[in-house]
Amino acid sequence: MTGADVLLLALGAVAVGAGVLVVTTKHLVRAGLYLVVCLGALAGDFLVLSAELVAWVQVLIYVGAVVVLLLFAVMLTRAPIGASDDLDRPGWPAALIGGGAGLGLTVLLVDAYRWSTVTLPPAGTAERLGEQIFQSWVLPFEVLSVLLLSALVGAIVLSRPDIGRAGPPGDGRAGRAGPPGDGRAADLVDSEPGGRR
Amino acid sequence: MRPVIPYVTAALLFGLGVYGVLRRRNAVLVLMSVELMLNAVNLILVTADTTARAVLPHSGQVFALFVIVLAAAEIGVGLAIVLQLYRLRATVAVDDVPLTEPSPPVGGREPAVLDSEAGR
Incomplete structure (x- = not known):
């Protein structure tokens, strides 16, 4: 376990925890704010994975624009301020399919990569990514x-x-x-x- | 760096997104869950960029940028549809939307006009 692994574990835990709150909370506005936490933790993940430009674009577009748009939509559709009980439909199928997809993918990926290590490639700065985008x-x-x-x-x-x-x-x-x-x-x-x- | 950690994070986030899309009734929350799924895919792409040495360097990150652009376009059109739905039906619950419309499409807005006038 190197420092990068510890950071990835911590940020991944934050992202998954905030994701759980996004899909389970009873407050519409809080769901949007938990989404900010989740996307921010993912931006940190991108930074650790040496994808600098993607991380900053994530912060700019997702946290800056998409979540603001979602919150605007929450306000424009006159969502109640407090908790609302009619946000969910009762569903074992949802838990079954969602859990199946998540756990199935987890098993596949864990089986593919085990506990192997890779060295990080050179950082994806704006210069390198720009060369790729505008050439290939x-x-x-x-x-x-x-x-x-x-x-x-x-x-x-x-x-x-x-x-x-x-x-x-x-x-x-x-x-x-x-x-x-x-x-x-x-x-x-x-x-x-x-x-x- | 152990790539299994971000891969597992992405898989769990994708599962959460699928769960949210199927479970939530509010259309705005459904869109939020779709964002969770798109971000899981982004994390997979960026992680794959570090584990697989492709012919073109940084292809995964370029794809992640493309997916972010697609998500921005999707959320713009999606929210326009949701707001239009709210204007027509005064609700954003996705299971209140009838999938089979019996009346002929005279313009799309007529049934709501009749409904709201009948309610007054």
Whole structure:
């Protein structure tokens, strides 16, 4: 057991523990915050595994953007502040399939790698990864940029039902079926795609 | 460095993600569980980059970056769908969503309009 192993064990334990809390907690907001802990521990794992750039991108995109988006969604869907009892459906099948997948993969990987050791490769800095991306992986990179653009357009079209709708102009606005209550939530939802990117 | 430790972490996280997707009713929580699974895959890719000496160096980390981009796109579209669902049905419980819609698709928003007006 070297120092890297101890760090990997500790960070892995934190990540799995926070993951358990994400899928079992009764509080919606706390699930998002436990997800931050889990993703942060994974970023630490990436650092120990000498993947510097991936670790910082993980912190930037996952902790900085994805979790914030999830928390926005929790707020926009008017989640209750306290504990809610209707978050789960009763399910032995879920435990069976999830546990089966997790333990099956664990057995496979433990059987494949046992207690072997490897030496860490040179660190994946931005310079080395950039060389790889822009020399060997240019085409997937460009395809991904097209995918991001289409996802952006798709999210906007989904959130604005008055775009691309047949009928007289203004019909989409007038016929909006908001959630019961005042129209604030619907207005927030409408203004959300602009602030998303 | 013993690669079995991050591999086992990733396998357990993936199992937790599968459990969460099947168990949770709230669509936002389902998306969080999907993020857990995607991160488990990222951890596998980064660990494989250290254990397997590929022809192209750092391929695993490049793939992990690609997966992170895919996850960002997925969460954007997914949350747009969830918010639209909430606007239509005033609920985000995934098992309240009827998979078979009996009425013809007149625009997609008409049943909710009728529902909300009947409730008033």
